[in-house]
Amino acid sequence: MNGARVEFRGLRRRFGSTVALDGLDLTVEPGELIALLGPSGCGKTTALRCLAGFEQPDEGEVLVDGADITRVPANRRDAGMVFQSYSLFPNLNARDNVSFGMRVRKAPTAKRHARAQELLELVGLPSVGERYPHQLSGGQQQRVALARALALEPRVLLLDEPLSALDAKVRVTLREEIRRLQLSLGITTIFVTHDQEEALSMADRVAVLRDGRLEQVADPATLYDRPATPFVAEFVGAMNHLTGLVSGDRVTVLGQTLPVEGRAPDTAQVDVLVRPEAVLVTPVDASGAEGDGIVMVSSFRGSTARLRVHLGDGTEVLADVPGHDSARFAPGTAVRVGLVERPVLVSARSETGAATAVPEPDVV
Amino acid sequence: MASLTPQVTTQVATGTAPARGGRPRRPRVWRGVVLVLAAVYFLVPLIASFVFTVEVPNQGFSLDAYGQIFSAEGFGGSLLLSLGLGVATIVLVLLLTLPAAVAVRLGAPRLRPVLEVVCTLPLVVPPITFVAGISTVLRWGPDYLATTPLYQTMIAVQNPDFPVVLVLAYVVLALPFAYRSLDAGLGAIDVRTLSEAARNLGASWPHVLLRVIIPNMRSAMASASFLTLALVLGEFTIARLLSFETFPNWIYRISGSQAQVSVAVSVFSLLITWLLLLALSSAGARQRSGS
Numbered sequence: 001m002n003g004a005r006v007e008f009r010g011l012r013r014r015f016g017s018t019v020a021l022d023g024l025d026l027t028v029e030p031g032e033l034i035a036l037l038g039p040s041g042c043g044k045t046t047a048l049r050c051l052a053g054f055e056q057p058d059e060g061e062v063l064v065d066g067a068d069i070t071r072v073p074a075n076r077r078d079a080g081m082v083f084q085s086y087s088l089f090p091n092l093n094a095r096d097n098v099s100f101g102m103r104v105r106k107a108p109t110a111k112r113h114a115r116a117q118e119l120l121e122l123v124g125l126p127s128v129g130e131r132y133p134h135q136l137s138g139g140q141q142q143r144v145a146l147a148r149a150l151a152l153e154p155r156v157l158l159l160d161e162p163l164s165a166l167d168a169k170v171r172v173t174l175r176e177e178i179r180r181l182q183l184s185l186g187i188t189t190i191f192v193t194h195d196q197e198e199a200l201s202m203a204d205r206v207a208v209l210r211d212g213r214l215e216q217v218a219d220p221a222t223l224y225d226r227p228a229t230p231f232v233a234e235f236v237g238a239m240n241h242l243t244g245l246v247s248g249d250r251v252t253v254l255g256q257t258l259p260v261e262g263r264a265p266d267t268a269q270v271d272v273l274v275r276p277e278a279v280l281v282t283p284v285d286a287s288g289a290e291g292d293g294i295v296m297v298s299s300f301r302g303s304t305a306r307l308r309v310h311l312g313d314g315t316e317v318l319a320d321v322p323g324h325d326s327a328r329f330a331p332g333t334a335v336r337v338g339l340v341e342r343p344v345l346v347s348a349r350s351e352t353g354a355a356t357a358v359p360e361p362d363v364v
Numbered sequence: 365m366a367s368l369t370p371q372v373t374t375q376v377a378t379g380t381a382p383a384r385g386g387r388p389r390r391p392r393v394w395r396g397v398v399l400v401l402a403a404v405y406f407l408v409p410l411i412a413s414f415v416f417t418v419e420v421p422n423q424g425f426s427l428d429a430y431g432q433i434f435s436a437e438g439f440g441g442s443l444l445l446s447l448g449l450g451v452a453t454i455v456l457v458l459l460l461t462l463p464a465a466v467a468v469r470l471g472a473p474r475l476r477p478v479l480e481v482v483c484t485l486p487l488v489v490p491p492i493t494f495v496a497g498i499s500t501v502l503r504w505g506p507d508y509l510a511t512t513p514l515y516q517t518m519i520a521v522q523n524p525d526f527p528v529v530l531v532l533a534y535v536v537l538a539l540p541f542a543y544r545s546l547d548a549g550l551g552a553i554d555v556r557t558l559s560e561a562a563r564n565l566g567a568s569w570p571h572v573l574l575r576v577i578i579p580n581m582r583s584a585m586a587s588a589s590f591l592t593l594a595l596v597l598g599e600f601t602i603a604r605l606l607s608f609e610t611f612p613n614w615i616y617r618i619s620g621s622q623a624q625v626s627v628a629v630s631v632f633s634l635l636i637t638w639l640l641l642l643a644l645s646s647a648g649a650r651q652r653s654g655s
Contacts, residue, residue, distance in 0.1 A: 054560055074563040085554060087561040091579040101565035145561075152565065 003031035003188035004155035006051065010060035013046050013212075020046040021057065022212035033182050033189040034217075035203035037196060039235070043212035044192045048158050051190065053077045064155060080149030081158040084165065086141050088133040094120065094144045095129035101152045119147035124177065139170040146178065150185070157182065157189040163198065175202050196236050200224065208232050224275075226261070230347040233273050238306075240279065240317050244272035244346060251346055254292070254339060261343040270346040274339060276306060279319035284334040291334030293317070300326050309337060410631070417628040429628040436625055442614035448526060449610065450596035453534040454589045457542045460535065462585070465546045466577055469555050483543035486536050491601040498533060499606060527608045534596050541591035549584020550577075594637060 006028040013021040021043045028034045036044035049055040051062050053074030061070045069077060088097045096103075098116040107115075120126055123143040133141055142162050149157060159178070163171045179202045182189050193199050199206045200220040207217040208231075216228040227233035244253035246264050251257070253272045264270075284291040296316075297308040305326035309317045317337060321329055329335065417429045433439060461483070468475050486494075502518060509515045521528040555577065562576045563569075578585070603610040609617070611633070619626035 052560075052564060054563070074560070075566050075568055077564075079564070081561070081564045083557050083561060085557050087554070087557045089558060089561070089576055089580070090553065100562070100567075104566045104571060148561075148565065 003029075003186050004065045005030050005063075006156055006188060006190065007063040007066075008047060008050075008060070009063065011047060011050060011057045011062070012059035013043075013050065013055060013057050019212050021050070021060075023060070024209070024212060024214060026207055026214055026217065028188055028190060030188055031186045032204045033179065033191060033202060035191045035193055035199035035206045036209060037193060037199040037206050037235075038209035038215075040194060042209040044194075044209050045160060046212075047209075048081075048160055048190060048192050051077075051156070052079055052081050052158055078152070078154050079156040079158055080152065080154035081160065082142065082145045082149050082162040084161040086133065086138065086165070087145055088136075088141055088148070090133050093130050093132050094125070094136065097133070097144055098148045098151050100148060105152070115151065116147075119151055120144070122150070122181065123147045137170075138166050139174055142166065142174065143177075146181075150181075150187075155188065157187050159189065159191040161192055161194070164193075164195070171198075178202070200236070206236075208235060210235075227273075227345065230271075230273065230345075233345060233347075238276050238318055240274045240276065242272045242274060242315065242317070243349075244270050244344075246270050246346065251344065253344070254337060256339055256341075258339060258341065259343040261345045264346060265348045267348050269349050271349055273345040273347065276318040277304075277320040278340040278342070278344075279317055280338040280340060281307060281309060281319045281321060281329065281335045282338075283328050284336060292337040293335055295329050295331050295333045295335060298326060298329050298331055305329065307335075309335060311337065410634070413627050413631050417624055417631060420624075429624040430632065432622070432625050433629055433632060436618060436622070438609065438614050438617070439629075442609050442611045445526070445609070446597050446611035449530055449534065450593040452528075452531045453538055453596050454592045456531060457535045457538045457592055458546075458585060458588065461539065461542050461546055461588075462578070462581075463573065465543065465550055466555060466559075466573065469550055470559060480543070480547070483539045485540075487540045491537070491599075492605075494533065494536070495602045495605045498529065498602070502529065502606075522606075524608060527606070529606065530603060530608060530610070533602050534592075534599065537599065537602075538592040538595055541595065542588040545584050545588035545591065546581065549581045549587075552584075553577075553580050590640060593640070597633065597637070 008024050008026045011021045011024040012019075018041075020041075024043065024047055026034075026047075036047060038044050046055055050057050050070075053069075053072060057070065061068050063069065064078075088094075089100065092100065095113060095116045098119050099107075099112040102112045102115060117126070117129060120129055123146050125140060125143050125147075128136060128140060128144070133144075136144065142165075145162070162178075163175055166174065175198055191199070191203060200223070203220060205217055205219050206223050208215040208223070210231055216223060216232045218226075218228075223232065223236055227236060233239050242253050244251040246260065246268055249260050249264055251260050251264070251270065251272055253274075281295075293309045293311040295307050296310045299306050300323060303323050304320045305323055307319045307321060307329055309319055311317060319337070418425055418427060420426045420428065464479065468479050502522060521532070558576050558580070559572045562572045567575065598612060599610070600612040600616070603613050604616070615626050615629050615633075618629075
């Protein structure tokens with residue numbers, strides 16, 4: 001199985017008055033796993049459905065290995081898809097579900113069954129062939145759906161939030177297995193998700209979409225460390241907004257002066273965007289000077305603890321400290337707050353004026 | 365009809381709940397009262413009919429009336445005609461409504477209320493109005509059209525051996541029942557995802573319908589078929605006014621001369637209907653419990 005190159009060119013799609021895709025341009029390299037990430041309504045699922053043939057773009061085209069497939073009917077597209085909701089045919093057992101596509105192509109029964117068994121083994125379910133969908137757990141159903149999608153050796157694998165209906169533990173194991181399988185098969189895979197953790201942990205590259213347009217496409221580390229836009233910065237990972245003053249290519253924030261990452265805006269007053277792990281906090285000992293703020297909440301997460309610190313001027317800052325240190329930062333502790341010495345991202349001050357910490361997203 | 369079994373299970377569930385909670389038993393008493401009243405309402409006419417058929421004056425108990433059913437002139441012919449009309453109606457009404465219901469669900473969800481209203485209209489139009497319209501159309505036919513295919517078709521649909529015109533009329537009458545059963549069946553499965561999954565695996569639209577939708581709609585289709593069959597077997601007005609001797613019309617004709625036999629036939633046909641219903645609901649239950 002060799003991966004194909006997939007290209008979206010100027011894809012536009014509108015539903016009534018809402019614009020789902022507003023000129024999406026994206027190239028997926030052969031054998032790559034790319035995650036389409038974004039809030040609901042950003043167009044990520046519509047893009048995938050345009051590739052699967054379930055939606056027709058109003059403008060633009062979809063190319064697979066250079067061939068325009070925009071007008072090819074869905075049943076001749078050679079792309080395997082796993083759906084968000086359970087999509088196994090309820091009247092067929094797991095084996096017949098997996099061999100459905102081969103049956104459509106009129107493959108002989110013996111060959112079909114052998115191949116179905118092979119695929120069920122591949123997804124780690126060698127002995128469920130005779131079971132019907134309602135006799136399988138959610139995770140098992142999605143594994144069978146994955147086997148079914150791979151049965152015809154498609155050139156592209158499409159995953160439309162396949163893990164969102166599963167519970168947290170199954171989600172993590174299954175996403176690791178999908179990645180392992182994808183790497184061993186070398187199949188070009190497009191994974192739609194609204195879960196940033198899923199996107200960052202599985203994908204070769206992550207494409208962040210907003211209002212039907214591509215905000216940034218980059219490997220997970222770049223996306224996290226060097227978000228191209230404030231939207232990406234806020235959407236991926238937790239982010240602090242602190243008030244800063246720009247002069248030249250440096251910015252003064254929390255009493256420290258740090259270099260600005262990228263181009264500094266023209267305005268003097270800016271939002272400085274800082275990750276919680278780039279915030280340094282130290283407890284103020286009894287004899288020491290006054291602290292900068294007080295720990296309000298401390299949530300322990302094992303290897304780290306995330307603190308919510310209330311600064312003197314009313315700003316809230318999120319800060320990560322090592323988990324074994326968390327006892328020193330009980331709520332009520334006075335702390336000094338500083339930043340790690342490295343370039344910081346700044347954005348023009350938002351209209352509301354208040355510099356607030358972004359509400360913490362669910363990060364396991 | 366498909367809802368028969370679930371209703372039964374709900375009753376059982378609610379029946380045990382108060383007992384477990386230690387609540388007073390009054391609801392149970394009321395249930396009993398309602399049940400008895402309903403039973404009286406339905407059973408008294410039935411028992412009366414049965415007694416009438418087996419009670420021969422001055423002779424006492426006799427099942428002769430039932431024996432005479434099968435030898436009565438016209439019984440087999442009219443029953444076969446009605447069954448044939450029933451089967452043809454079922455085939456036609458399913459061919460019409462199933463693809464329409466699927467298409468509306470997948471392609472034009474906004475048209476669903478429209479389709480629902482259209483399919484319910486036959487319930488509002490009285491059969492007498494309906495048949496008056498049909499017979500007016502059938503009577504129309506100026507002589508100069510006598511050699512045209514149109515005229516010949518008009519004649520052919522009125523063939524007393526198999527009056528196609530009745531099938532067409534019954535399809536309209538059966539629409540509300542068939543559509544509602546099928547729509548409920550479609551609501552129970554995720555038609556969109558299932559058909560997209562099948563399309564994604566290379567299936568053409570006819571293949572999706574035959575191999576994915578229909579197999580998962582068996583109990584809804586059985587229920588639509590049964591309601592249609594029951595309707596055709598019992599329809600009197602239209603067949604009577606168009607002068608075709610279907611089963612109900614045969615019962616009506618012999619009731620004039622052999623009252624006992626005609627009531628015996630009624631009881632007999634009720635029994636057959638019940639057996640069909642029983643077979644259907646047990647088939648539906650089997651499918652639900654996972655074939």
